[in-house]
Amino acid sequence: MSKKPVILSGIQPSGNLCIANYMGAIKNWVSFQNDYDSIFLIVDLHSISTMQKPSELRQRSLSFAAQYIACGIDPDKSIIAIQSHIKEHVELAWVLSSITYLGELNRMTQFKDKSKKQGSNINSALYTYPILMAADILLYQANLVPVGQDQKQHLELTRDLAVRFNNQFSETFTLPEPYIPKIGSRIMSLQKPDNKMSKSDENLNNIITLLDDPNIVIKKIKRAVTDSKSGIKYDVSRPGLANLLTLFSLSSNQSIEKIESQYSESMYSVFKKDLADSINEMLRPIQKEYKLLMNDKSYIKSILENGAKRASLRAYKTIDKVYRKIGLLKR
Ligand code: ATP
Ligand code: LTN
Numbered sequence: 454m455s456k457k458p459v460i461l462s463g464i465q466p467s468g469n470l471c472i473a474n475y476m477g478a479i480k481n482w483v484s485f486q487n488d489y490d491s492i493f494l495i496v497d498l499h500s501i502s503t504m505q506k507p508s509e510l511r512q513r514s515l516s517f518a519a520q521y522i523a524c525g526i527d528p529d530k531s532i533i534a535i536q537s538h539i540k541e542h543v544e545l546a547w548v549l550s551s552i553t554y555l556g557e558l559n560r561m562t563q564f565k566d567k568s569k570k571q572g573s574n575i576n577s578a579l580y581t582y583p584i585l586m587a588a589d590i591l592l593y594q595a596n597l598v599p600v601g602q603d604q605k606q607h608l609e610l611t612r613d614l615a616v617r618f619n620n621q622f623s624e625t626f627t628l629p630e631p632y633i634p635k636i637g638s639r640i641m642s643l644q645k646p647d648n649k650m651s652k653s654d655e656n657l658n659n660i661i662t663l664l665d666d667p668n669i670v671i672k673k674i675k676r677a678v679t680d681s682k683s684g685i686k687y688d689v690s691r692p693g694l695a696n697l698l699t700l701f702s703l704s705s706n707q708s709i710e711k712i713e714s715q716y717s718e719s720m721y722s723v724f725k726k727d728l729a730d731s732i733n734e735m736l737r738p739i740q741k742e743y744k745l746l747m748n749d750k751s752y753i754k755s756i757l758e759n760g761a762k763r764a765s766l767r768a769y770k771t772i773d774k775v776y777r778k779i780g781l782l783k784r
Pocket of ligand 2: 461462463464465496499585586589590598600604607
């Protein structure tokens with residue numbers, strides 16, 4: 454039997470999972486899980502690089518696991534696990550930090566963007582975070598990493614570190630490829646369509662969360678910023694409209710051209726109403742399943758326990774090899 458290639462991805466349990474995370478990442482995880490040996494993480498150790506309230510973080514980690522499953526991640530096919538339950542992530546991150554140059558971390562645009570937002574809390578975890586992400590990926594010898602556009606640079610660093618380690622200490626890590634979807638890899642904010650939609654955005658009118666009530670979705674889409682030009686047409690110089698067309702296309706599984714031709718002469722109000730309906734249709738089954746799952750938290754916890762056990766066995770194999778190769782005495 455030939456071994457399936459490995460796919461791995463993760464999301465930080467910060468803020469509220471939003472349609473950008475779904476369209477840019479989770480939706481693709483679901484479609485890959487049949488053909489890949491899949492691991493999907495809730496990367497809680499990453500999330501403490503920004504300020505989190507402990508009680509909320511705890512609750513959110515469980516809620517995100519339920520949302521992964523509600524979106525279609527099947528725990529019988531894929532490993533779903535909490536990053537901090539597998540101690541090897543931190544161990545490998547430390548080893549990788551010894552071959553990472555400061556210049557490489559200085560170039561990371563996510564660090565620069567997040568530092569601007571964080572004010573006085575520019576901590577060193579925020580800075581070294583790409584090393585932990587590289588460890589997440591290399592620990593499981595992942596072949597493919599489905600993420601949004603914003604993670605491309607971190608994936609490049611991961612590959613550079615893998616090559617460097619392999620050259621220095623002999624072949625150890627698989628070189629991972631990013632998978633970034635052609636449409637939906639950069640969903641934009643509803644109120645500020647020049648910025649990306651982000652689940653930790655404090656202004657909830659900028660995002661649609663996976664758990665938003667249908668009436669809230671209608672309101673948020675109604676208020677979404679567009680422009681004063683007429684005609685519903687995809688045009689990069691009209692970023693608000695271009696984003697809404699992308700959302701329509703991805704939520705309804707229709708091409709942008711088809712939607713343009715259907716609404717070319719329509720008013721924004723009609724287009725927006727149908728878009729909100731289309732998003733609500735996409736979210737309805739997810740929300741229904743989520744409610745059921747959250748009524749049985751012990752089930753979610755058992756999935757996470759099982760996920761951590763399965764992941765730990767694999768993580769141990771890699772770290773054991775890495776420690777031997779760099780010259781640490783066997784424990
Ligand atoms: P935060 O605001 O809490 O930093 P985020 O929304 O940027 O969160 P992450 O946890 O950093 O989300 O990323 C989860 C996944 O969602 C990653 O694969 C990321 O590339 C993807 N993603 C994040 N934002 C977008 C977006 N605007 N469009 C498409 N994909 C996105
Ligand atoms: N850095 C990512 C989250 C993340 C990740 C990973 C994604 C952490 N570890 C491993 C893919 C693979 C982010 O902020 N979106």
